[in-house]
Structures are given as C-alpha cells and as structure tokens.
Amino acid sequence: MNDDPLSELREEPRPEFAASLARRLRELDEHERAHPHGERLRVRLVPPLLAAGLVAALALAFTLPPVRAAAREFLELFRVKRFAAVPVDPERLARLQEGKVDFKALVSEQVEWIEPAQEPEVVDGPEEAAARTGVALRQPTVLPEEAALAEVRVGSPGRFRVRLDVAKLESLAQTLGVEDVAVPPAWDGATIEVAGAPVVAMRYHRGEDDFMFFQSPGPQVQLPPGVDLAQLGAFALRMAGMSAEEARAFARTIDWGSTLLVPIPAEGGNFREVDVNGAKGLLVTSIQKSKPGPDGKSGRSRRHSVLLWSAPGKVFALAGPGDGVLVLEMAQSVR
Amino acid sequence: MGGVRLLDWLGTVAERAEIDWDAVYREELPRIYNFFRYRFGNRSSAEDLTSVTFEKAWRARHRYRQERAAVSTWLLAIARNVAVDHLRQLRPEIPLDEAEAGARDDETPETAALRTSQHRRLWSLLAALPAREQELLSLKYGAGATNRAIANLTGLSESNVGTILHRTVIALRASWHEGEAR
Numbered sequence: 001m002n003d004d005p006l007s008e009l010r011e012e013p014r015p016e017f018a019a020s021l022a023r024r025l026r027e028l029d030e031h032e033r034a035h036p037h038g039e040r041l042r043v044r045l046v047p048p049l050l051a052a053g054l055v056a057a058l059a060l061a062f063t064l065p066p067v068r069a070a071a072r073e074f075l076e077l078f079r080v081k082r083f084a085a086v087p088v089d090p091e092r093l094a095r096l097q098e099g100k101v102d103f104k105a106l107v108s109e110q111v112e113w114i115e116p117a118q119e120p121e122v123v124d125g126p127e128e129a130a131a132r133t134g135v136a137l138r139q140p141t142v143l144p145e146e147a148a149l150a151e152v153r154v155g156s157p158g159r160f161r162v163r164l165d166v167a168k169l170e171s172l173a174q175t176l177g178v179e180d181v182a183v184p185p186a187w188d189g190a191t192i193e194v195a196g197a198p199v200v201a202m203r204y205h206r207g208e209d210d211f212m213f214f215q216s217p218g219p220q221v222q223l224p225p226g227v228d229l230a231q232l233g234a235f236a237l238r239m240a241g242m243s244a245e246e247a248r249a250f251a252r253t254i255d256w257g258s259t260l261l262v263p264i265p266a267e268g269g270n271f272r273e274v275d276v277n278g279a280k281g282l283l284v285t286s287i288q289k290s291k292p293g294p295d296g297k298s299g300r301s302r303r304h305s306v307l308l309w310s311a312p313g314k315v316f317a318l319a320g321p322g323d324g325v326l327v328l329e330m331a332q333s334v335r
Numbered sequence: 336m337g338g339v340r341l342l343d344w345l346g347t348v349a350e351r352a353e354i355d356w357d358a359v360y361r362e363e364l365p366r367i368y369n370f371f372r373y374r375f376g377n378r379s380s381a382e383d384l385t386s387v388t389f390e391k392a393w394r395a396r397h398r399y400r401q402e403r404a405a406v407s408t409w410l411l412a413i414a415r416n417v418a419v420d421h422l423r424q425l426r427p428e429i430p431l432d433e434a435e436a437g438a439r440d441d442e443t444p445e446t447a448a449l450r451t452s453q454h455r456r457l458w459s460l461l462a463a464l465p466a467r468e469q470e471l472l473s474l475k476y477g478a479g480a481t482n483r484a485i486a487n488l489t490g491l492s493e494s495n496v497g498t499i500l501h502r503t504v505i506a507l508r509a510s511w512h513e514g515e516a517r
Contacts, residue, residue: 005453005454005457006457006472006476006504006507007476008454009369009372009373009454009457009458009476009477010365010369010372010476010477010479011369011372012365013364013365013368013382013385014382017382017385018364021364021385021386021389022360024386024390025360025389025390025393028390028393028394029393
C-alpha cells in the first residue's frame with residue numbers, strides 16, 4: 001500500500017447536501033441582515049464587551065481602573081486623565097463566545113441598571129447638544145480641506161452597578177484558559193458603580209471621508225473599600241491575554257487612579273503615544289478595506305486612525321482616515 | 336454614525352477586510368467534509384459535523400482575522416473543536432460507513448466491488464488508529480492540509496507532524512499487507 005489509497009478515500013460532498021447547507025447559511029445571512037444591530041455587536045472585536053448587557057464586562061475587564069489605595073471608609077472616585085493601550089488577544093473573546101459559559105449571563109446577572117443607556121440621537125447642532133447634555137462643547141478650529149460639520153448626535157452609556165462574584169470570575173478565568181490567577185475571596189459581593197457621562201459626537205464630512213469627534217466628561221467609577229484593586233487590575237490584564245509576568249510589569253507602569261485602559265485587538269493596528277496640547281494622547285492606526293463597489297470588486301485598503309486624549313474633566317476621541325496626521329492636526333486645534 | 340461609544344468606534348477601525356464568503360464556502364466545503372469523513376468514516380456524521388462547522392463559522396466569520404491564519408486553517412480549527420465535541424458524545428463508537436457501493440463510469444462492477452472492499456478495509460484500519468494519528472491523517476488526506484498548517488492547528492512541531500504521519504502510513508501499510516497475507 002502506498003499513500004494513494006489514502007487520498008482515494010476523498011470524495012465530493014453530495015450536491016444535495018452542499019445545496020442544503022448553502023441554503024442554511026443564506027438563511028443565517030438573512031437573519032443577520034434582519035437583526036443588524038445585534039449582529040454588529042457580536043461581529044466586532046471590542047464591541048462585544050460594550051453591548052448593553054455586557055457593558056459591565058468592559059467595566060470589569062478593561063474600563064475599571066483599580067487604585068492603589070486599598071481600604072478607605074468611603075468610595076474612591078476615578079476620573080480619566082490618560083489612556084493606556086492594552087493589547088487584547090481576540091481569540092480570547094472568541095473563546096468566550098464559543099465556549100460553554102454563557103458570558104452574557106455570567107456578567108449581566110451581576111448588573112443593576114440605575115439609569116438606562118440612551119441610544120445616540122441626532123440633534124440640530126452643537127448648541128442643542130450642549131444644552132441637552134450640559135457639556136461645554138469644544139470644536140476643532142482646523143478641519144481637513146473641504147470638510148464640514150455634517151451631523152451632531154448625543155447619547156449616554158447610562159449608569160449601573162456591578163456586583164463582583166468570585167465564582168463567576170473564576171469561571172471566566174477558566175473559560176479563558178487562565179489557570180494561575182487567584183481571585184481573592186474578599187471580592188465576593190463587592191459592588192462597583194459606573195456612571196457613563198453624556199457623549200456628544202460630531203461628524204465632519206468630505207467626499208468619501210468622515211471624521212468623528214467625540215467628547216464627554218468621561219466615566220466615573222465608584223470603587224468599594226476593602227478590595228485590593230491593584231489585584232483587580234492585574235486580573236483584568238490577565239483576562240485580556242497578558243501573561244502573569246507581563247501583567248505585573250504593565251501594572252507597575254500604570255497610574256491606576258486616572259488611567260483608562262483601552263483594549264486594542266492584538267495585530268489589529270499599531271498605537272503610539274502622542275502629544276495633544278500638552279496632554280498625552282493615544283493614537284491607534286489600523287488598515288481597513290473599503291466595501292466592494294457595485295461591480296463586486298473589493299475596495300482599496302486604507303489606513304484609519306483614532307486618537308484618544310483628555311483635558312481636565314473631559315475625554316476626547318477623534319477618528320478619521322489616514323495614518324493620524326489629519327486627525328492629530330484637528331485634535332490639536334480643538335478649542 | 337451609530338457609534339457614540341468611544342470604544343465602539345475604536346472597534347470599528349479594527350474591522351476586517353471584506354472576504355468573499357460564498358467562495359470560501361465553495362472552496363472549503365470539500366476539505367471540511369473530508370476531514371470529518373476521514374475522522375469518523377461515516378458519511379452522515381461527516382455531513383452533520385460539516386454543517387455544524389460552517390454554521391459556527393458563518394456566525395463568527397466577522398471575527399475571523401486574515402493576518403492571523405488562512406481561512407482554511409481557521410475553518411479547520413473550528414472543525415477540530417466540533418470533532419472533539421462529537422467524540423465526547425459518541426465515544427467509544429466510531430461507526431464505519433455502510434454506503435460505498437456503486438460503480439464509477441470508468442469501472443466494471445467487479446472493479447467497483449474490489450474498490451469498495453479495499454476502501455472498507457482501509458476505513459477499518461483508519462478507525463483502529465489512535466485518536467491523534469486519526470486526526471493527523473484526516474487533516475492531511477481528508478482536508479488536504481500542509482504539515483505546517485497541521486502543526487499550527489495541533490501545536491505539534493512541523494517535523495513532528497511529518498514524522499508521525501510517516502510512521503502512521505508505514506504502520507497502515509504493514510497492517511494492510513498483513514491482512515493480505517492472511
């Protein structure tokens with residue numbers, strides 16, 4: 001016997017079966033088109049953690065910034081002053097969704113909504129946005145050539161409480177294959193309150209390009225006493241895919257009292273620290289391919305950048321095409 | 336706009352480039368099907384598990400990352416997980432396919448009968464292999480994966496994959512000749 005008989009066992013799938021499965025997959029496509037919102041939350045690498053029921057996961061795994069002061073009688077208050085990129089292994093997110101653990105139940109059962117999130121809503125202009133949100137709006141004074149303000153929206157991520165459950169955190173770690181992380185029993189039942197401030201989004205448009213400018217007073221997180229929150233930060237970093245050693249090294253560089261951890265999908269783009277009017281910003285650049293045109297041909301690949309920075313009491317994000325030069329120029333002109 | 340949430344927008348920039356998934360289906364269906372066919376020997380199971388694999392992949396296809404793995408490797412990774420789940424449910428039964436009959440256009444009924452008989456023997460030899468060797472042969476000969484792709488999927492080194500496959504084929508050959516000598 002040589003290898004050939006082994007290859008000879010190969011056969012084409014029955015045409016009836018191939019057609020039936022193709023039909024089933026088309027039905028899945030149709031279902032996806034009929035429920036675009038739900039699907040979009042699932043399809044992105046980071047946003048799965050931002051879906052309504054999963055906002056808590058973001059707070060828990062990424063947004064929640066532990067502080068070094070461990071025990072205080074009253075709750076700690078966190079305000080964003082700077083950003084730090086945390087490379088996230090997208091396979092871990094996939095494992096959460098494909099694994100046996102019902103991730104939504106894992107987290108959402110621990111969430112108590114105090115104020116519901118408000119979907120983004122179009123308003124007449126910056127003045128109305130400022131009036132409705134109470135945000136003292138800033139705007140870029142320099143725009144890319146031919147770009148103009150096209151739309152303003154306001155929204156709010158809401159306010160909620162998250163109650164830590166040690167058993168569920170352990171289950172989460174297990175699902176993600178993080179075996180060597182200990183969840184302190186003292187975390188059990190600790191309640192964290194997250195208040196997402198109103199967000200104003202301005203869209204500047206030119207030709208095929210959109211530049212999105214977001215501003216918000218930033219989230220406030222009230223942290224309970226008696227919890228070693230530096231450990232919680234290290235736990236979050238481990239869940240994001242860092243090794244124990246990497247998490248420890250990273251944790252040492254973070255000012256936990258004021259830093260918002262931004263999940264960057266590993267290999268999803270490159271990021272660097274930039275100066276924005278004296279503040280340290282985080283510029284993330286990735287490559288996107290345009291959607292196919294009417295002829296069905298794939299569009300060309302383009303660079304896209306997002307810049308995050310803060311000023312006292314406020315956080316900003318600016319996203320647009322290019323490797324960050326235009327975005328940075330706009331950001332530096334924000335007054 | 337839809338993305339007032341800052342990180343939601345950030346997620347947008349990491350979205351993957353468009354892929355022709357219909358073409359992926361056409362090209363990869365036989366590979367995935369044959370992976371299961373070789374792995375379990377049963378046509379009906381192969382069809383069921385191929386369906387499960389593609390439905391999982393279809394739902395998760397927006398999470399596929401081109402720069403991380405070829406789409407064929409990504410699909411095979413899903414297929415392997417589906418196979419593991421299937422084995423958990425079915426073990427130790429590994430049924431052989433009963434339906435091999437039917438002459439091809441270019442062969443006589445006698446030749447077809449001989450081919451069917453030989454295939455049946457080969458299926459039973461495959462089914463008797465240890466799980467790891469079965470899987471490697473399914474990936475190599477069923478799915479047509481390269482040794483490098485198999486190494487990526489299984490965590491074995493490429494040279495180790497080559498060695499195991501070589502030894503397995505030699506062992507199969509020995510079993511085959513042993514059967515003929517009886």
